[in-house]
Amino acid sequence: MEQYELIKINKEDLVNNPAPRIPVCLCLDTSGSMNTIDGGDGVVNGQIVEIDGKKYRASTTGVSRIDRLNEGIKHLFETIRNDDSARFSVEICMVKFDSKAECILPFANIERQVEIPELVASNDAQGNSFMGEGVNLALDLLEARKQEYKDSGVDYMQPWLILMTDGEANGSQIVQQQAIERIERMVGNKKIVVFPIAIGSDAGIDTLKQFSPERQPLKLQDMKYNEFFQFISNMMIAKSNSGDGEKVRILLSDIKGWAEI
Amino acid sequence: MFEGTGWEAQERVLKNSRVLIDTCSLIYIEEHHLDKVWENFSILHKYTNKPIIVPASVVNELDKHRKKKISSDIKDRTLAQYAGKAIDRLVAMQKEDIVQIAGDPQKNFADAEFFSAFYDLTQNTNVTLITQDNALAEGVLGIRNNRALKYVKKINVRKVNQNGRLQTFYFDEMLRSKNPDFGRGKQPFTRPEGERPGHKFRFCTKTTDIPDTQLPLTESVQKGEMLHTDDKQAVILGEIVGSGGEGSIFDIGNNQVAKIYAHHRLTRRRFEKIKLMIANPIRCEGICWPLHMLYNARDEFVGYTMARANGHVLDPNLFNRTLLEEKFSGWTRRETIDLCITILEKISYLHQRNVLLGDINAKNILIVSPQKVFFVDTDSYQIEDFPCPVGTEEFKAPEIKATQYSELLRTFGNEYFAIAVLLFKIMLPGKHPYSHQGGGSVKENIQKMDFPYALKEKSNHNAPEGLWRYIWSHMSYKLKEAFYTTFQKDEEHCRENKRYGPEAWIELFKHYRNALPKMAENDELALSLFPDRLKKNDGQYYNFKNDTKITELPDEALNRSENKSSTNLRDILLLLVWLYIFYRLIH
Numbered sequence: 085m086e087q088y089e090l091i092k093i094n095k096e097d098l099v100n101n102p103a104p105r106i107p108v109c110l111c112l113d114t115s116g117s118m119n120t121i122d123g124g125d126g127v128v129n130g131q132i133v134e135i136d137g138k139k140y141r142a143s144t145t146g147v148s149r150i151d152r153l154n155e156g157i158k159h160l161f162e163t164i165r166n167d168d169s170a171r172f173s174v175e176i177c178m179v180k181f182d183s184k185a186e187c188i189l190p191f192a193n194i195e196r197q198v199e200i201p202e203l204v205a206s207n208d209a210q211g212n213s214f215m216g217e218g219v220n221l222a223l224d225l226l227e228a229r230k231q232e233y234k235d236s237g238v239d240y241m242q243p244w245l246i247l248m249t250d251g252e253a254n255g256s257q258i259v260q261q262q263a264i265e266r267i268e269r270m271v272g273n274k275k276i277v278v279f280p281i282a283i284g285s286d287a288g289i290d291t292l293k294q295f296s297p298e299r300q301p302l303k304l305q306d307m308k309y310n311e312f313f314q315f316i317s318n319m320m321i322a323k324s325n326s327g328d329g330e331k332v333r334i335l336l337s338d339i340k341g342w343a344e345i
Numbered sequence: 346m347f348e349g350t351g352w353e354a355q356e357r358v359l360k361n362s363r364v365l366i367d368t369c370s371l372i373y374i375e376e377h378h379l380d381k382v383w384e385n386f387s388i389l390h391k392y393t394n395k396p397i398i399v400p401a402s403v404v405n406e407l408d409k410h411r412k413k414k415i416s417s418d419i420k421d422r423t424l425a426q427y428a429g430k431a432i433d434r435l436v437a438m439q440k441e442d443i444v445q446i447a448g449d450p451q452k453n454f455a456d457a458e459f460f461s462a463f464y465d466l467t468q469n470t471n472v473t474l475i476t477q478d479n480a481l482a483e484g485v486l487g488i489r490n491n492r493a494l495k496y497v498k499k500i501n502v503r504k505v506n507q508n509g510r511l512q513t514f515y516f517d518e519m520l521r522s523k524n525p526d527f528g529r530g531k532q533p534f535t536r537p538e539g540e541r542p543g544h545k546f547r548f549c550t551k552t553t554d555i556p557d558t559q560l561p562l563t564e565s566v567q568k569g570e571m572l573h574t575d576d577k578q579a580v581i582l583g584e585i586v587g588s589g590g591e592g593s594i595f596d597i598g599n600n601q602v603a604k605i606y607a608h609h610r611l612t613r614r615r616f617e618k619i620k621l622m623i624a625n626p627i628r629c630e631g632i633c634w635p636l637h638m639l640y641n642a643r644d645e646f647v648g649y650t651m652a653r654a655n656g657h658v659l660d661p662n663l664f665n666r667t668l669l670e671e672k673f674s675g676w677t678r679r680e681t682i683d684l685c686i687t688i689l690e691k692i693s694y695l696h697q698r699n700v701l702l703g704d705i706n707a708k709n710i711l712i713v714s715p716q717k718v719f720f721v722d723t724d725s726y727q728i729e730d731f732p733c734p735v736g737t738e739e740f741k742a743p744e745i746k747a748t749q750y751s752e753l754l755r756t757f758g759n760e761y762f763a764i765a766v767l768l769f770k771i772m773l774p775g776k777h778p779y780s781h782q783g784g785g786s787v788k789e790n791i792q793k794m795d796f797p798y799a800l801k802e803k804s805n806h807n808a809p810e811g812l813w814r815y816i817w818s819h820m821s822y823k824l825k826e827a828f829y830t831t832f833q834k835d836e837e838h839c840r841e842n843k844r845y846g847p848e849a850w851i852e853l854f855k856h857y858r859n860a861l862p863k864m865a866e867n868d869e870l871a872l873s874l875f876p877d878r879l880k881k882n883d884g885q886y887y888n889f890k891n892d893t894k895i896t897e898l899p900d901e902a903l904n905r906s907e908n909k910s911s912t913n914l915r916d917i918l919l920l921l922v923w924l925y926i927f928y929r930l931i932h
């Protein structure tokens with residue numbers, strides 16, 4: 085499709101849909117360690133590889149974290165598409181970060197996002213995880229989207245940032261500090277909702293905490309990616325149906341199925 | 346045709362309507378050996394060729410009584426005998442086509458169903474109902490007197506008296522407190538009593554002090570569980586048909602459903618409120634008012650029963666073009682205007698009884714057709730000093746400062762704001778009146794009261810992008826004016842005590858409906874729900890690319906002048922007629 089055509093369609097989708105929008109950014113770690121077998125019960129072939137400065141036994145079978153994550157994200161999109169309120173309200177963009185941060189799926193009407201990009205974990209042995217850069221990019225995208233809503237007279241609710249990582253941040257300290265401060269300000273002004281999710285055993289819970297001044301990071305249980313994304317889509321559906329209040333409430337019973345508590 | 350039968354007075358009524366007969370009258374006829382009633386029915390049939398309608402559920406009911414012929418209770422046995430006779434009679438009469446049994450015999454007699462069938466019948470033909478039951482009579486007459494129900498033909502209710510004549514009901518002679526006795530000991534079936542004529546709830550300004558303390562519930566209620574109503578009828582919970590923040594809705598058959606609350610929603614205040622609602626029933630087709638309280642085996646309050654609603658939930662199905670075109674294909678402006686009127690008439694019906702909906706919200710309205718809608722979640726309505734404990738930001742009037750809905754008693758003015766928002770969102774499918782370029786959150790926008798659409802030379806130039814201003818431009822001028830003066834700060838109807846109520850809106854929409862054919866002649870897009878350009882203005886198209894200033898369209902200017910000239914013509918004609926009469930008189 086012509087670039088111009090695409091812009092026109094996106095614009096029409098934007099302005100002719102009256103539903104208040106919930107812009108969501110999935111901000112995802114794709115550093116090398118995301119290749120780890122989820123749950124660690126994969127068959128191991130004896131070879132030792134070094135990723136993120138740690139040694140792992142390489143595996144030929146089993147499902148890696150990144151594959152589970154891909155599966156979970158597909159599930160999220162499907163669930164949202166199947167709900168008549170959420171499909172017109174929820175708008176998703178995706179950012180991945182490893183040794184750089186990159187937007188891999190820009191905002192659009194969810195019906196138009198036919199192909200969801202597959203995440204591939206980096207095979208960079210340095211194991212870089214530029215979380216600060218990733219978060220900065222995510223916030224930029226959310227803010228830009230919000231501005232588009234405002235400019236064209238589309239109602240919206242507070243944006244959501246879903247931040248998932250299995251390691252510590254090791255990008256530029258300055259950028260990271262900048263991202264943390266931005267988040268603090270936005271959360272303080274109720275301008276964003278952050279869901280910080282830690283993956284695997286050695287995730288940097290403390291790092292995630294810095295990115296979420298209000299909400300405690302939750303640790304994803306092994307193999308519970310689909311359950312987590314089901315929970316997130318339920319929250320989105322509830323939100324798009326509620327049409328009011330900016331508070332997002334989470335009950336213990338909602339997270340029992342996937343978080344380590 | 347009825348000379349000497351005692352039915353002369355009924356002749357015209359009976360000839361011009363379909364006749365329906367109820368169980369208790371059939372029994373009464375047998376009990377009092379009033380064979381002449383049937384003789385008269387066959388005379389009637391000769392003249393009209395229309396059989397008397399007996400609902401299949403009535404036959405079912407009779408059959409149930411007949412089966413009690415071996416009961417130990419003498420009353421049951423007598424009743425069984427009469428019921429048996431009545432059935433034999435019906436079978437014979439059916440052979441001669443004097444009687445027609447209608448409906449599904451498998452279905453139990455259910456009030457909702459009966460009323461619904463009855464109501465449908467009254468759409469097309471006059472109906473005379475013969476019954477001995479004052480509650481039923483009241484209910485049916487309620488349909489007749491109900492302004493909110495449309496296109497109802499004539500409804501008459503008669504009872505058989507001991508001389509076999511048909512007589513009208515006199516309600517003052519059977520006040521509620523009296524135990525009505527029409528020749529039978531016990532009513533053969535129970536049904537919710539009709540609305541008390543003229544009953545109004547108190548209008549309160551101080552919240553009840555009954556607390557929201559949780560009631561005990563030993564075990565959570567499950568599908569398949571047997572519950573009972575306040576009048577000891579068993580109810581079995583079937584499939585879940587919906588669920589919300591407060592609990593779940595279960596099918597219970599008979600075209601009814603049960604709302605079962607989540608435990609944390611079962612409170613003393615809620616219990617007292619539902620009790621009040623059930624004690625003072627509202628019987629308006631489409632308003633799913635609580636019918637009976639529900640208790641579990643331990644007699645713990647768990648919820649209530651109500652009529653089953655169907656149709657598509659207004660939000661999102663009407664608030665989104667894709668869904669709208671799928672669910673309501675073929676709808677034009679006319680259908681949405683009719684829908685607004687239907688909804689407004691129901692709201693007006695409630696307001697007349699001092700019931701505020703409180704949380705006016707398009708998720709609680711289901712649409713079957715422009716003339717048929719259902720209101721659900723009625724237990725959240727504001728009734729007397731029980732607040733409506735929920736609310737939706739989009740519909741919250743700017744003057745409401747309270748954040749705690751559970752302690753807020755709304756005013757009619759607050760409610761009128763919500764009504765205006767709802768109507769706007771139906772007319773501009775899904776678009777909130779205050780969404781505008783450069784806007785903030787819904788709440789901030791409402792507070793600002795900066796209405797973005799244009800009226801005459803008044804334009805804010807900040808209407809949202811997209812089709813919205815085209816849709817706006819095609820609406821009738823009066824309606825635009827009403828929206829504008831309601832939503833724009835400092836305009837005539839913007840304040841709480843100055844807003845339009847449902848009756849005023851009904852007038853505006855009826856006017857629009859009448860003007861529509863003319864408007865469509867002027868511009869064919871007047872009928873479109875999603876016009877893609879502004880209204881034709883003196884043959885000119887307006888292109889809105891560069892935010893050209895909108896000159897307010899002469900939409901009915903044309904109309905008005907024509908109306909005026911036709912009025913003049915009528916006046917002149919009238920004058921001529923008068924002159925002629927006068928002339929004849931003096932000559």
Ligand SMILES: Nc1ncnc2c1ncn2[C@@H]1O[C@H](COP(=O)(O)OP(=O)(O)O)[C@@H](O)[C@H]1O
Nearest residue numbers: 587588589590591592594633652653654721722
């Ligand atoms: N009388 C009814 N018949 C059929 N469906 C109903 C009825 N009442 C409610 N529902 C459906 O059940 C769902 C929840 O009902 P509601 O009363 O709004 O619950 P809550 O107050 O918990 O939100 C709604 O989606 C509604 O469409």
